[in-house]
């Protein structure tokens with residue numbers, strides 16, 4: 001069989017034991033790889049009700065079957081764990097070169113269990129592996145961690161996934177960083193810190209061969225032609241994903257903690273402004289799209305600040321949240337989060353939440369340690385990011401995430417905590433794009449925009465059909481389509497940009513993944529659709545057995561009760577009850593959002609039907 005290395009590396013940090021196991025035939029046949037492997041292994045590996053910060057939680061790193069080949073834009077990796085923010089299922093995605101190098105080192109999957117009694121890092125290379133002392137790395141930022149591990153192991157080509165000070169200190173939304181690409185969402189870095197695992201370093205010389213070389217070469221040639229002729233091929237290297245104009249023109253750019261959908265003077269942070277600051281492009285392994293832009297500020301207060309990106313989401317996180325379109329601050333804040341190991345979305349969301357509380361007098365200068373959190377004032381932002389990462393001063397409270405911070409503050413702060421399932425919202429207003437909102441409210445991670453991006457509403461992609469973004473009818477079925485196709489293509493850990501733009505179809509993916517693995521069934525789009533739906537339902541079942549249901553598929557009341565005040569989306573609210581009822585029906589779930597037994601049986605998930613009766617919360 002091609003594509004796979006057929007090796008899972010299992011590391012028990014408590015016992016300091018490392019062992020190998022093969023991929024099972026059933027795992028491959030039923031789940032293909034990527035997100036399929038991750039959810040199945042996590043579901044089987046964790047008992048419901050465990051403490052996400054405890055030894056029983058796992059971190060499962062997965063590279064897809066096409067990583068390490070010359071198929072385009074499949075070089076990303078995913079990590080799976082129970083989230084300390086939501087208490088539920090979480091998958092987080094990173095780019096760069098880590099996934100390909102993990103395959104070259106000889107592994108498809110690394111499962112981390114237990115917790116070490118002192119800081120360690122894992123070194124996996126050419127089929128061998130060991131735990132090494134990381135005491136000297138503890139406290140270092142992500143850049144320095146990369147540098148020192150490469151120096152210690154005397155190889156600059158080693159790829160590393162590590163945490164920064166935020167993960168070490170238990171900030172609830174710490175990410176895992178590989179060079180300048182990050183698996184940011186849901187607190188994977190927090191879990192890694194709780195395990196005393198500073199980094200995973202990988203390097204190898206093994207090849208990733210296709211089972212059917214000739215067919216695979218033809219499929220890659222077809223893929224290259226499709227991607228080259230797609231309109232976004234020219235756009236991405238030019239502007240990266242730095243495109244706040246899309247959301248502002250749709251009045252879907254959350255501003256002042258989701259009170260408005262439009263940031264005045266957004267042109268100052270438009271993609272064309274970032275293009276002026278571009279130093280060079282970067283790309284993940286084997287990607288012709290080159291969406292990464294290194295940008296650097298040459299003048300002014302933030303002169304010298306640079307970052308890879310920031311991407312759209314991070315731009316929003318440090319502009320709309322504080323009502324200030326300052327490109328220099330955005331770049332500096334993005335880089336600081338990367339250095340210290342923070343998810344930009346949750347960091348910016350937490351800061352924006354604090355700004356609203358300050359404006360309303362729920363918190364004062366006494367609470368903030370003298371910081372003046374008034375909209376349009378960017379002065380406190382970099383200091384607050386440091387406080388959050390090191391859990392100092394007011395930042396210690398924000399490090400808990402908005403749900404828990406609001407609970408501790410009281411005084412009505414809960415109504416201004418913009419989250420779903422405990423995870424801070426992404427930079428889209430669901431009132432202005434209903435299927436996009438429906439995905440955010442039902443995504444198994446919390447409001448993860450990339451689990452089922454409604455490109456029909458955001459970019460006008462007419463697949464499977466053109467839609468009215470404000471319409472309610474038909475959005476349940478459309479959201480199911482978006483989520484299932486994403487889960488299907490994430491079995492190969494395809495880059496999300498190739499999914500949301502419609503370049504990567506099930507037919508094209510089927511050709512690539514069947515040729516690389518040699519499994520004929522994978523060439524059949526109907527088979528792939530069923531795998532995608534199976535994965536999404538198993539993710540859902542992970543949360544169901546933790547006690548999640550309809551109550552957790554809920555936006556803050558602001559989004560369901562307060563109409564957007566102006567612009568093309570003026571008057572719009574998110575019609576939660578109607579949209580969810582339609583979605584649950586389309587999914588074959590009951591009115592509490594739990595898969596029906598017949599749905600699970602139809603998807604080959606009869607083994608988890610009994611878990612419907614478990615209620616742990």
Ligand code: SF4
Nearest residue numbers: 283284287289291495
């Ligand atoms: S499009 Fe960008 S994020 Fe996606 S694989 Fe290519 S370089 Fe990486």
